[in-house]
Amino acid sequence: MSKTLKLLQRLISYDSSSKEGANEIIDYCQKWLKNHNLESEIITNNDYKMLICTIGNGNKTLVLNGHVDVVSGKEGQFEPVIKDGKIYGRGSADMKAGVAAFMVAMSEIQHSELNDTKVQLQLVTDEEIGGNNCAAYLTDQGYLGDFVICAEPTQLGIGFQAKGILQFDVQLFGKSAHGSRPWEGENAIEKALQIHNQIMNLPFAKESTDIYEAPSINLAKINGGEVYNKVPDSCTISFDIRYLPTQDKDEILEQIKNITDGEITINLTGPAVLNETTNPHIQQLIKEIQEHSQLQEVPIFGQHGFADTRYFSRYNVPAIEFGPSGDAWHGDGEYAVIDSIDTYKDIIVSFSKVF
Secondary structure (H helix, E strand, C coil): CCHHHHHHHHHHCCCCCCHHHHHHHHHHHHHHHHHCCCCCEEEEECCEEEEEEEECCCCEEEEEEEECCCCCCCCCCCCCEEECCEEECCCHHHHHHHHHHHHHHHHHHCCCCCCCEEEEEEEECCHHHCCCCCHHHHHHCCCCCCEEEECCCCCCCEEEEECEEEEEEEEEECECCECCCHHHCECHHHHHHHHHHHHCCCHHHHCCCCCCCCCEEEEEEEEECCCCCECCCEEEEEEEEEECCCCCHHHHHHHHHCCCCCEEEEEEEECCEECCCCCHHHHHHHHHHHHHCCCCCCCEEEECCCCCHHHHHCCCCCEEECCCCEECCCCCCCEEEHHHHHHHHHHHHHHHHHC
16 A cells, blocks of 8 residues: 555545544644654644645745545545545545645655755645635735645646636515515516526626636525515525636626616625646646656646635636546545556656756
8 A cells, every 4th residue: 555545544534524623634744744754834824724834945836735624424434445446535536635645745855856946735724615714814925836736636637727706695675465466566586587587698698718618607596485475575596606717707797787776795706717728837747747647638627616726816826726536526425546646646746846
C-alpha cells in the first residue's frame, strides 16, 4: 500500500462534515507534516482552522489548495473500503484523495531543487459551505500566489473555467380574495410563475460561449399560499443562477429588475473563473499530465458549479480545478480511483519542479 493511499484511509476515517471534525483533521495533518520534517502554521478565523505549509524561497508561488471538510455521510461511510481498484468513503473523491496526494507531494518536493519557486499547501475547512471563513479570508489576507491548483476531482482533466453564482429571492405581492372568485384578487403565485418564464427568455439567458451552451438557471424554491379557498396575496420565489464567465452579475440583475416590481434580496454571489488555455502554466501542466498518465489528450473544460478557485479569481490569480479520478461525490457510493491518486501526486511533484 502506497504512502498516499494509507494517508487517504486515515483522512476518510475522520467525520469532517462538522466544523469540529474538519478542525480535527487539520491538527492531524499538521502532525503528519511535522513527522515528515515539514513545518506548518495553523490560522483560525471564526473558529475555522486553516493550515499553511510553504517550501522554497523563490519569487514565484504555486498554491496547492485543498479542503478537508465534507458533506454529511451515512453510518459506515467514514470507514474506508478498498475494492476493485477503488477506495470508497465519504470525501474519498471530494477531495481527500487530492489532499493526501498534496501532502505526500510536499514531503517529496522538499528534497527537490525548485529554482525560483515556492510551493504553498493550503488546507481549509469550509469549502462545502461556501468558503467564506477560509479561502475568502486567506485570499483577503494576501495568500494568493501566481497559480493555484484546487484538487477537486476532475478525472485528471483541467477545469479551467467556472460559472459565477447569483442566488436571490423575489418577494411578490398580490391581492387576496375568496378562492371561488379568483378574478376579484391578484394571485401572487401566478405572478411568480410569470416572472420565471420571463427570466428564462431574458437576453442573458440566451447567451453562450465556446465552452458553455448557456447559463444555468434553477428555480430553487417557491413559497406562497395559505389555504385552498383564498387567493394568495404574497409569494417568494428563489433562483440559483450560474452565469457565464463572460457575463456580469449586475447586468443580469438589471435585466431581472426591469421585468418585476417584486422586492429582490440577494442571498449569495460569487465571481466566475475565467482563464485561457494559452496560459503557460496550463500548457505545462498538460505536458506533465500526458507524461505521467495514459491520457494522450487531456480533457479541458468549464465547470458549472464553483469551488474555492473563485476567491483567487477575484484577485486575477489564475486558479484551476485539477484532481484525481473518482465519482459519486456527495452520493452514497463515493469513491476515488486508487491508481489515479499516486499518478496525480507524481504530476504535482513534477509540475512543481518546472513551475
